[in-house]
Amino acid sequence: MELIGPFSQILPLTDLPLKGPLQDEQLTIIEHGGVVTDNGKIIATGTFKELQHQFPDCDVTRITVPAVLLPGFIDCHTHICFDGSRNRDYAMRIAGKSYLEIARAGGGIWDSVTKTRAADPEVLMTNTVLRANRHLREGVTTIEVKSGYGLDMDGELNMLQAIRAAASHTKATLVPTCLAAHMRPKDFEGDDTAYLAWILKSLLPVLQSEQLTQRVDIFIEETAFSPEAARHFLQQAAEMGFAATVHADQFSTGGAAVAVAAGALSADHLEASDDAAISLLAAADIVAVVLPGASLGLGMQYAPARKLLDAGAAVAIASDWNPGSAPMGDLLLQAAVLSAAQKLSAAEVFAGLTSRAAKALALENVGQLTAGYLADMQAYPCADYRDILYYQGKMKPVKVWKEGGPVF
DSSP states (O other), rough: EEEOOOOOOOOESSSOOOOOOOOOOOOEEEEEEEEEEEEEEEEEEEHHHHHHHHOOTTTEEOOOOOEEEEOOOOEEEOOOOOSSSHHHHHHHHHOOOOHHHHHHHHHOOOHHHHHHHHHHHHHHHHHHHHHHHHHHHTTTEEEEOOOOOOOOOHHHHHHHHHHHHHHHHSEEEEEEEEEEETOOTTTTTSSSHHHHHHIIIIIIIHHHTTTTTSSEEBSSSSSBBBBHHHHHHHHHHHHHTTTTEEESSSSSSSHHHHHHHOOOSEEEOOOOOOOOHHHHHSSSSOOEEEEEHHHHHHOOOOOOOHHHHHHHHHHOOOEEEEOOSOOOOOOOHHHHHHHHHOOHHHHHHHHHTTTHHHHTTSSSSSOOSSSSSSSSSEEESSSTTTHHHHHTTOOOEEEETTTEEEEE
């Protein structure tokens, strides 16, 4: 066993409700705290002196500078397995071109599909590891990673195999999701219904047999798949044993209602969600995942995180790290900017990056610093937790632990 501390403050982020607004007064703050770990898990948290008395035979790792300890962040929505850049898209966007104009000029999702399909699987694996390790250095210890730039059998398998291979080359936990229903590929001979049927009948059984993922995602949008088509797809995938998440309400409404009806774990994006959608999300056992990085990248409004929380929803914050709409990939910076824009408390932000994000991935052993949970932790160079958001993402952790072992 190892006792780590003393930290100026520990925010274990325990005993917080999974839904609704949070005040900073609800945070448990352990002053001069310590953590006891063993075999990758947390044994106890408390004041350093109490833990020294309780565990006198522990190895001790002393923290000799001011530091605040948090659980490792969980990024529950990313697309970090890809090849190529969409800098041309971005330059066109900030010059005033529309999404459709960029797509007609050869940009958009299809550009990433073309480049990712052409990439060597080793390159895809290496790219994913590099991005995951950058996240890990910045305190993100669990990362959901989507396919969706393959959109045919070889392309999707290459991506999901690359994600699995990457998981053995990074200490971050990677959670794979099949997003073959990102858009109907231009080279598919058939309509949207036929393409979704192909995913269900041909692709998903292979993913199951190779144990590549048990999660699916679908993009519900006027430029992707209709709510009606998505409803049938999600129902069939659920019957096959797949958990679901949904790209919902990014530019138009309708997706959130499908996600709720389908029993999805989360509805993600939500920039266009109206009051009716907010009410549905708040009443359901679903996580509303907001993606400020996409709003920053596209120059559009944020998802209504404040309204969702006040209505009683569970709100998680994720990066949407991808080559097109959200290339930044800095989760803490995005969350800090969102908190200033929408007046989210520090408690709401940190819960949205930890325990509530864990619920979006159906993970029950991460996101809190408490006995029995994985010792995924990060320490910031300050004596007061409020400094972390005060510096709007510029302050980064000085030490990160994954399952009790220091990684950066």
